[in-house]
Amino acid sequence: MAPTVDENGAPLSFEDQRRLMIELDKFTQPLNAGTNTIRRRSVDSSVTIPYERTFRNQSNRQGTAGTAQAAQFDFCGCGWPHHMLIPKGTPEGYPVVVFAMVTNWDDDKIEQDLVGTCNDAAAYCGIRDRRYPDKRPMGFPFDRPAPVGILEDFLKPNMAIKQCNIRFTDATRLRTQQG
Structure with missing residues (x-):
């Protein structure tokens, strides 16, 4: 996802949008021929961590800098x-473009043992003491300059975009046990 306008409301170039893209999720999903409906919650995202790990008490960090205990604590906070996956938006609606891409995971996956804890944000943090869990570079396909001037010209048949508005409503929802 990326904004479509700058802080003054002027349209952003594709090069600027490319640099501002944020990855919301990366996951595997079997697909059938024809139309498929996929629903994902932020708690299932491959870039997010639980609320409890977000605001951990740093005084609970064991070990000193450079020790295995401290490194594990730090990595688990990555x-x-x-609850912050989608930007806040504005009451009038903050314009963004959402990008989706479908690939064959058999071509992209890395065969490795995923032992250990804190592997839930692998798309942003990798997997501790393992290879990055995707053959493509982090941030792909926006990890390098594109030879085209607009996002629509960048798209391939396995890619799609959708213009959206993120609307902020000044309301509080109580957090449930499920997330």
């Missing part, structure tokens, strides 16, 4: 908070 990721984006579930």
